[in-house]
Amino acid sequence: MTLLLVVLVLAALWASMATALLRATLALALSSALLAVFMFSLGAVWAAVIELSVCAGLISVVFVSVISLTEQRPLTELLAQRKSRLRRFWPLPLLLIAVGVGLSFVHTPVQIALPLPSGDGDVRTVLWTLRQLDLFGQIMILLAGVFGVLVLFKKEAKDGD
Amino acid sequence: MSYLLLLVPFASLIVLNLLPKRARAAALWITFGILVAETAAAFLERFVAVDWSFLAPLERVLVFNLAVDHLSGLLLLCAGIVGMAAVLVGRRTLADVADRFIFANLVLVALVGINGIAMVRDLFTLYVFVEVTAVATFILITVRHGRLAFEGAWKYIILSVVASVLMLSSVAFFLLCAGGISFEAVKTALAAPGSLTWLAMALFLCGLFVKGALVPFHGWLADAYTAAPAPVSVFMAGIVTKASGIFALIRIVSFAMGDALPGREILLVVGALTIVVGAFLALGQSNMKRMLAYSSLSQMGYIVLALGGDLRLGILAAALHFFNHAVSKSQLFVNAAAIEEQLGTLDMDKMGGIAARMPVTGATAAVATLSIAGLPPLAGFWSKLLIVLALWSAKEYAFAAIAILASLVTLAYFLSLQRRVFFGKTLPQWAEVREAGTGLLVPAVALALITIALGIGFPFALRILGVGGA
Numbered sequence: 001m002t003l004l005l006v007v008l009v010l011a012a013l014w015a016s017m018a019t020a021l022l023r024a025t026l027a028l029a030l031s032s033a034l035l036a037v038f039m040f041s042l043g044a045v046w047a048a049v050i051e052l053s054v055c056a057g058l059i060s061v062v063f064v065s066v067i068s069l070t071e072q073r074p075l076t077e078l079l080a081q082r083k084s085r086l087r088r089f090w091p092l093p094l095l096l097i098a099v100g101v102g103l104s105f106v107h108t109p110v111q112i113a114l115p116l117p118s119g120d121g122d123v124r125t126v127l128w129t130l131r132q133l134d135l136f137g138q139i140m141i142l143l144a145g146v147f148g149v150l151v152l153f154k155k156e157a158k159d160g161d
Numbered sequence: 162m163s164y165l166l167l168l169v170p171f172a173s174l175i176v177l178n179l180l181p182k183r184a185r186a187a188a189l190w191i192t193f194g195i196l197v198a199e200t201a202a203a204f205l206e207r208f209v210a211v212d213w214s215f216l217a218p219l220e221r222v223l224v225f226n227l228a229v230d231h232l233s234g235l236l237l238l239c240a241g242i243v244g245m246a247a248v249l250v251g252r253r254t255l256a257d258v259a260d261r262f263i264f265a266n267l268v269l270v271a272l273v274g275i276n277g278i279a280m281v282r283d284l285f286t287l288y289v290f291v292e293v294t295a296v297a298t299f300i301l302i303t304v305r306h307g308r309l310a311f312e313g314a315w316k317y318i319i320l321s322v323v324a325s326v327l328m329l330s331s332v333a334f335f336l337l338c339a340g341g342i343s344f345e346a347v348k349t350a351l352a353a354p355g356s357l358t359w360l361a362m363a364l365f366l367c368g369l370f371v372k373g374a375l376v377p378f379h380g381w382l383a384d385a386y387t388a389a390p391a392p393v394s395v396f397m398a399g400i401v402t403k404a405s406g407i408f409a410l411i412r413i414v415s416f417a418m419g420d421a422l423p424g425r426e427i428l429l430v431v432g433a434l435t436i437v438v439g440a441f442l443a444l445g446q447s448n449m450k451r452m453l454a455y456s457s458l459s460q461m462g463y464i465v466l467a468l469g470g471d472l473r474l475g476i477l478a479a480a481l482h483f484f485n486h487a488v489s490k491s492q493l494f495v496n497a498a499a500i501e502e503q504l505g506t507l508d509m510d511k512m513g514g515i516a517a518r519m520p521v522t523g524a525t526a527a528v529a530t531l532s533i534a535g536l537p538p539l540a541g542f543w544s545k546l547l548i549v550l551a552l553w554s555a556k557e558y559a560f561a562a563i564a565i566l567a568s569l570v571t572l573a574y575f576l577s578l579q580r581r582v583f584f585g586k587t588l589p590q591w592a593e594v595r596e597a598g599t600g601l602l603v604p605a606v607a608l609a610l611i612t613i614a615l616g617i618g619f620p621f622a623l624r625i626l627g628v629g630g631a
Contacts, residue, residue, distance in 0.1 A: 133225045136167065137277060137289035143174065144270045144296040151263055151300055 001041065008034040009100075013093055019082050021070070025063040032056035046123040162202060162211070163227035164219055166237065166276040170195055170269045177266055186258050188265035193248045195269065199276075200241030203234050207624075226343075227280040232415060235480055236279040236408050239487040242611070243399030244268060246491050246604035250498050251392035253600030260304055264392060267304075271297035271396070275404040278412075284335060284342040284365065287412075288328045291372060291405045295321050298401050301393045302385055313388030316381035320371050324378075328368035334361035344417040351417065365413070366427065373406020375465060376435040379458050383442075386454035391498035394450060398457050399491030403483060407464050411483065414468045415476045429469035433563045435462030440570040444577070449497050449507040452578060453490065459571065460486045460533060463548055466564060470551030478547035481623075485540040485615065489529040492608035496526040499597030499605065500582070509578065514587030518594040521602050523583040525609040530575035532612045535568045540615035540622070 008031055015027035032055040039048035127135060173195050177188050206229075229237075248268065255261045274297060277290030295317075302314040335342050338357040339350035350358045367378075374382035382402070386394050414428070439459030446452035460482070467479040499522045500515065501507050516523030532539035535546075545568060552561035587594075596602070615622045 129224060131285075132223060133227070133277075133281070133283075133286050134289045136171075136225070137274075137286065137293050140171070140270055140273050140293045141289075141296050144267065144293065144300060147263055147266055147270070148296070148300040151303060 001038075004034060004037065008038070009096075013096070017085070017089070017093070019078060019085065021067045022064070025060055025067065028063075029056045029060040032059075162206065162213055163229050163280050164216055164223065164225060166199065166202075166229075166280065167225070167227075167273055168219075169198070170272045170276070174266060174269045174273075177262070177269070185262045188262045189248055189252050192265040192268050193245060195272070196241050196244040196248060199237060199272070200245065203237035203241060206234060226282050226286070228282055229280055232408075232412060232476075232480060233279040235484055236404060237276060239484055240272060240275045240279075240400050240404065242608070243396060243487055243491045244272060246399065246495055246608060247392045247396035249600055249604045250395050250495055251390075253598060254391045254498055254502060255304075264301065264304055267297045267301045268396065271301070271401060275400060278404050278409060282344050282416075284328075284344070284347060284417075285332050287409055288325070288332060288368075291328075291409060292325065294401055294405050295372070298393075298397060301396070302389045304393065305390045307388070309384070309388035310390075311388075313381070313385040317385045320378060320381045324368040324371035326368075327364045327371070331361045331363075331365035331368065334358075334364065344413075347413075347417040363427075366410070369406050369410045369413070370431060371406070372402070373410060373461055373465075374402055374458060375406070375431055375461060376438045376458070379435070379438070382458055383451050383454040386457070387448060387450045391494070391501065395491045395494040395498070398453065398494050399487050402457070403461065403464075403487055407461050407483060410465065411468065411476060411479050414472075425469045427469075428465055429557060429560050432462045432464075432466030432469055433560055435459065435465060436563065436567045437462075437570075440567050440574065444570065444574045446574075447508055447510045449500065449509050449578065449582065450494070452509070452574065453493050453497060456493075456533065456571070456574065457486070457490050459567065460490070462567075463545065463564065466560060467548040467551050469555070469560070470548070470557060471554035474547065474554055475551040478544060478551045481547060482541075482544035485532065485544045485612070488608050488611050488615075489532045489541060492529045492605055492612070493526060493533075495601060495605045495608065496522050496529070499601040502601065503594050503597055504591065509581040512582045512588070512591070514583070514585045515591060515594070516583035517587045518591060519596045521596055522605065525605040526583065527579065528609040528612055530579060532616065534572040534575050536572075538616045540612045540619075542616065543619045 011027050011031035011034060015024050015031060018024040018027055032051055036048045036052035036056060039045075039051055173191060177185075177191060180188065248265070251261060251264050251268075255264055271294050274290045274292075274294030277293065278287060281287045281290060299314050299318050299321075302317065303310045332342055334357055335347060335350065338355060338361060339346045341347075347362075351362060354362070371378040386398055389397060436459050439455050439457075439462055443452050443455035443459060446455060464479045464482050464486070467475045467482065469475065470478070497507060499519065500512070503519065504512065504515070506512075528539065532541035535541050545564070549561050549564050552558075552564060
């Protein structure tokens, strides 16, 4: 599991550092899939299924579809950008590793109130009964996202005229 | 009433999108109507007892854990007032019907988020509604394209994601150590805090500090406020940032933390730092909207500082300053919109003597700036006085001194604004400038009148706002 965790962190780092959008998407899908494995191993089966199908699956498809609509930037420009990013952000991965190593030496005794509260444990009860208000909030976020797409694409079409 | 405050804007959103294209021009007025209704409901609720039992069938179908108290009422009132001002400014400054339509829709989405923040009783649900407000705002900033707008929205998104990670981690830790995430469970856990409870609370507070743009997480604020279209600036500065970060902070301190309040010193230090950094950053600006943005930062510091003082008096002071600042700052952004419309610039170094050409804008701006600076008898004086008293009661004399001295810096940068923009002889290039249209004057005058009325009738205003019982 530790090895899996290391790979997950590396995949997440790759996703945030990659200059090519397609590679970043693949790295994100990989980290989501690994996270789903973790969730599954911790007993959160429904969360794992949703993570795998939505985050690793659906969102990757949406990303790839959008990327297919874009154009490749000139190679020289890409190389210059990569150099600039490396120059600016090279300490970040090292910092992350240093923080991780540092935290591994910290042994703070914590009192954990297990078992976790989850209603009767049925995901349907949690979603449709206990957390109705959160679902309503999610609907509003989705609606806001729709308006975001409308703003960006409608305007782009107008700008392109 | 709580259900209606979420479901009515949601239903209106659906109605707006069912309108035929030729009727979309009415979208802003429908949104305005919803905001008027919300303001009236929040205001009249203090005087008239309404029987809401007819909503019982709805409550059997939808199980929302919501409650309206004095503090919620204050935010609802602010959201209604500021929202109305923003919609009026939007009607005047957004020329394109499509932009107006999107703006009206997103104001309704943000309104659901803000109303939710006002009424929730659970940390995770609070996070969800903070996100609803934030996502609507990201898009509002970019309603009119432009590099600056995208940059401002981008910075806001990135820092918001950081805040989300902090808040979600906190929720997870509270589930582990408190066994629940309701405010009651958090309050119980904080009464006898262990290391994990402290960490959880600290993470949530840091998340709110980012959302509220408090120092050192203030990097996105000025860019977002400056890059946003005028009505969005009014809405953001008046209510969005305050609801997402500052109101949630007041709510947690007053409800979840109770008397335990661990880390009061953190609130004092962050509040004082935000006041001072914001005030000095404002002092060095030449762009009017940028100065107002940093001034907002400084004033939000006052609210946080008050929370670190005597608990009851501090919450009262914070809530009152929250309301006063929401009214006055949105009014100053309305004034900025009027100036930008008439002069085509917000560079204060290029202005001068504008009050002679735009007397109403000049007079209302003077009311708002003097109120925020804390001059009697305007509303800002009373809330700042209460903040100092709250700190004094808690024996935080040094922080009380900082609050008073920073008020002088506030007065300094606002006098600088008045001198550069409004006072003196009108520069030749502005000799033909005219006063802004009624679409911009009506909200400015209405908000200035609220500031004056609140200041003169302070005891009555306390009763109306009802925050004493928060």
